Amino acid sequence: MAYFNKVLIANRGEIALRIIDTCKKLGIQTVAVYSEADADAPFVHAADEAVCVGPSQAKKSYLVVDKIIDVAKETNTDAIHPGYGFLSENPDFVERCEKENITFIGPSADIMKIMGSKLSAREQMQKANVPVVPGSEGKLNSIEEALETAETLGYPLMLKASAGGGGIGMKLVHSREELERAFDSTVQQAESYFNDGAVFLEKLITKPRHIEVQVVADHHGNVVHVFERECSVQRRNQKIIEESPSPFLNEEKRAELLEAAVRGVKEIGYTNAGTMEFIFDEDGSFYFLEMNTRLQVEHPVTEEVSGLDLVEWQLKVAAGEKLPLVQEDIQKQGHAIECRLYAEDPKTFFPSPGTIEKLTVPSENVRLDFGVIEGSKVTPFYDPMIGKIIVHGAGRSAAIENMKRVLDQIEVEGLTTNLDLLKQIMENKDFVSGNYTTQFIKSLGLEGVS
Amino acid sequence: MADKVLSPLPGIFYRKPSPDKDVYVNEGDSVKEGDILGLVEVMKNFYEVKAEKDGVIEKFHVENESEIEAGQEIATIS
Numbered sequence: 001m002a003y004f005n006k007v008l009i010a011n012r013g014e015i016a017l018r019i020i021d022t023c024k025k026l027g028i029q030t031v032a033v034y035s036e037a038d039a040d041a042p043f044v045h046a047a048d049e050a051v052c053v054g055p056s057q058a059k060k061s062y063l064v065v066d067k068i069i070d071v072a073k074e075t076n077t078d079a080i081h082p083g084y085g086f087l088s089e090n091p092d093f094v095e096r097c098e099k100e101n102i103t104f105i106g107p108s109a110d111i112m113k114i115m116g117s118k119l120s121a122r123e124q125m126q127k128a129n130v131p132v133v134p135g136s137e138g139k140l141n142s143i144e145e146a147l148e149t150a151e152t153l154g155y156p157l158m159l160k161a162s163a164g165g166g167g168i169g170m171k172l173v174h175s176r177e178e179l180e181r182a183f184d185s186t187v188q189q190a191e192s193y194f195n196d197g198a199v200f201l202e203k204l205i206t207k208p209r210h211i212e213v214q215v216v217a218d219h220h221g222n223v224v225h226v227f228e229r230e231c232s233v234q235r236r237n238q239k240i241i242e243e244s245p246s247p248f249l250n251e252e253k254r255a256e257l258l259e260a261a262v263r264g265v266k267e268i269g270y271t272n273a274g275t276m277e278f279i280f281d282e283d284g285s286f287y288f289l290e291m292n293t294r295l296q297v298e299h300p301v302t303e304e305v306s307g308l309d310l311v312e313w314q315l316k317v318a319a320g321e322k323l324p325l326v327q328e329d330i331q332k333q334g335h336a337i338e339c340r341l342y343a344e345d346p347k348t349f350f351p352s353p354g355t356i357e358k359l360t361v362p363s364e365n366v367r368l369d370f371g372v373i374e375g376s377k378v379t380p381f382y383d384p385m386i387g388k389i390i391v392h393g394a395g396r397s398a399a400i401e402n403m404k405r406v407l408d409q410i411e412v413e414g415l416t417t418n419l420d421l422l423k424q425i426m427e428n429k430d431f432v433s434g435n436y437t438t439q440f441i442k443s444l445g446l447e448g449v450s
Numbered sequence: 451m452a453d454k455v456l457s458p459l460p461g462i463f464y465r466k467p468s469p470d471k472d473v474y475v476n477e478g479d480s481v482k483e484g485d486i487l488g489l490v491e492v493m494k495n496f497y498e499v500k501a502e503k504d505g506v507i508e509k510f511h512v513e514n515e516s517e518i519e520a521g522q523e524i525a526t527i528s
Contacts, residue, residue: 056517057462192470343493351493353460380461384493 003319004028004078004103009047010068011083013371014387015295016043019081022311031075033068035061037379043371049075056381062086065093072102079103079318081311085383088294089116105318106272107293114268115291119162119200125288128267130260133279133287135202143183149201150179156206159183161190162198167237169193172204205287207437209280210234211246212292213261214302216273216313218323223265225258226302226310227332229275233425235349235441240418241425242298243337244305247396247434253284264288273299273314297340300369300390304336335399339389339407339422341370343378346421347446353380357414366391366406378415386417396434400426421446452508452528455499457518461492463499465514473514479507487525490518501527 006029009016016032020043023030032047037056044050051071054061061067063086072080080102082088094109106112115121119139122132134153139162140146150157150173159182161169169190173179183199191197214226230246231239249257261276275292299310308330316324344351359374370387372378378386391406393399404426410419428444430436457463465473465488474486481487481501490497505527512524 057515192468351495353492380459380492382493 003315003321006031006048006075006077006079007105007315008033008068008072008075008077008080009043009083010062010080010087011085012038012041012043012062012382014043014369014385015083015297015371017046017371018369019083019311020046022309022315025309026312026315028315031071031077033062033071035381037377037381041371041376042373051075056379058086058381065090065096068093069096069100069102073100077102079105079315081105081314082294084292084294084297089292091116103318105314107270107274111268111270112293115270115293117162117196117198118160118164118290119198121290122200122288124268125264128264130264130267131285131287133202133205133289136200138200139198140200143180146179146183146199146201147176150176153201153203155179156204158202158204159186160200160202161186161194161196162200163190163194163196169199205279205281207282207439208232209246209248209437210239210277210289211248211257211280211286212275212277212296213258214273214275214296214299214310215261215265215270216310216317216323217265217270218317219271219320220322222323222326223262223270224323224325224327224330225262226306226308226330228254228257229296229298229301231298232436232438233431233440234438235446239298239340240342240441241337241339241422241431242301243335243396243399244301245332245335248280253286257286260286260288264291272317273310297385297388298338300367300388301336301338304367304390304392305332305334306330307333334392334394335396336390336392337399337403339403340385340418341387341389341410341412341422342384342418343386343415344384344418345416346418346424349418349446351380351384352416353378353384354415356386356412358411359413360409360411362406362409365402386412389422397432400432452526453503453505454523455487455501455525455527457490457499457512457520457522457524459490459492459497460520461490461497461518463512463514463516463518463524464489464491464496465510475507477507477509481505481507481527499524503527 008031030047032050033053053067087093091109091112097104136149159171171182187197209232217223229244233241277289278286367390391402485501508526508528
């Protein structure tokens with residue numbers, strides 16, 4: 001039985017296609033919304049119905065709540081899947097869906113608000129005894145308070161906006177002088193970008209690894225984890241390569257991490273799929289960083305090791321069903337790696353929009369979550385990611401060998417991609433040994449444009 | 451002699467550093483080589499469009515927040 005008759009996907013590209021696939025499998029009708037720039041995109045053709053919601057710029061189309069809601073009502077949509085990015089973590093959108101009696105496939109607006117504020121998320125996690133990065137207790141009300149707190153914590157420190165994200169509203173300070181210089185401007189930036197000037201201080205973790213835990217919770221009090229993902233290969237604070245399991249964790253540490261993630265999720269009464277992000281110190285200590293209250297870009301590595309369809313689980317939970325499996329029945333097998341193929345220069349990371357004149361990809365032993373086909377235009381309006389390449393292997397080295405073989409068979413013509421960088425990383429000794437931190441890309445001597 | 455300022459990339463052209471700030475320069479303003487005239491947003495990245503010579507901004511040919519093509523004329527400096 002279908003959980004919903006019709007689901008609208010408030011997103012584009014590969015993730016829209018990914019969600020449509022699961023809906024089709026479950027016999028659910030799909031509605032795509034698209035901007036003028038995406039009129040001929042594969043996801044528009046894949047959906048049962050498709051409605052244009054405005055001009056190319058996201059803020060005139062994919063981000064316009066009224067238009068999306070209007071389309072949902074006109075098409076008799078039961079539920080909206082937000083994908084990632086765009087409206088997926090916007091509590092106003094969730095409230096609007098609730099008001100219009102349309103099921104939002106994700107957590108409630110209230111929980112989204114709590115986790116959207118770094119300060120309140122930290123507070124909640126401390127209540128649940130989940131470690132957070134050592135830092136100030138709550139909001140810093142003045143420069144004097146900041147300086148005093150900094151003396152106790154010790155430099156270097158990160159000055160962070162509570163509402164910040166994507167690297168905005170974050171400033172590294174090494175000394176009293178630097179903190180004095182940074183304080184007012186960070187508060188102002190936070191106010192103008194996020195309408196919330198609250199800032200706090202956190203200890204800088206110098207050689208961090210970024211490891212996150214996939215969780216799913218239903219409306220009946222059941223919470224499970226679906227293991228971790230290692231996401232330390234990043235450029236400009238954005239991930240390039242993810243894998244599961246993490247090569248950094250032993251079984252004891254893994255169990256400790258997974259247990260802490262579930263404990264935190266239970267504390268806040270979270271529902272649907274989400275990701276608890278943690279930062280690991282060199283010595284193996286870990287701290288809660290933030291929660292992503294949505295499906296992640298890199299969810300396929302979790303699906304490949306667990307055999308689960310996370311979008312199907314999201315739909316079931318949103319429809320009020322119980323989680324299909326209990327924790328003991330969720331098993332992982334082998335190792336999965338995902339590479340993100342970006343339309344950008346492999347050295348400077350500068351984006352490269354254009355037309356995909358030629359696209360050759362292998363079809364065996366690989367999962368390809370692509371938003372484009374040969375002939376597709378990659379426009380300048382959205383994220384430069386054109387697809388995800390996911391492989392599985394019996395172990396980590398087998399997965400790396402599989403990835404190398406797949407990357408060697410991929411050809412993209414018409415625009416610049418980071419394919420060569422992905423190949424280079426698969427051969428890199430630090431990556432191959434699993435010995436890498438979020439500084440890995442910088443250590444290759446690559447510098448992104450600012 | 452008037453020089454054309456061209457966009458090196460396709461994207462969205464902005465005349466302001468952020469929505470609540472003033473424009474970088476107005477028509478009629480004097481600019482120096484290297485001054486920022488606007489931003490082009492391409493795939494969530496911002497590229498600064500700079501004056502390539504000293505002069506006066508004669509005219510902007512593209513409105514704030516409008517779509518532009520690579521090679522399109524953004525402004526004229528005389």
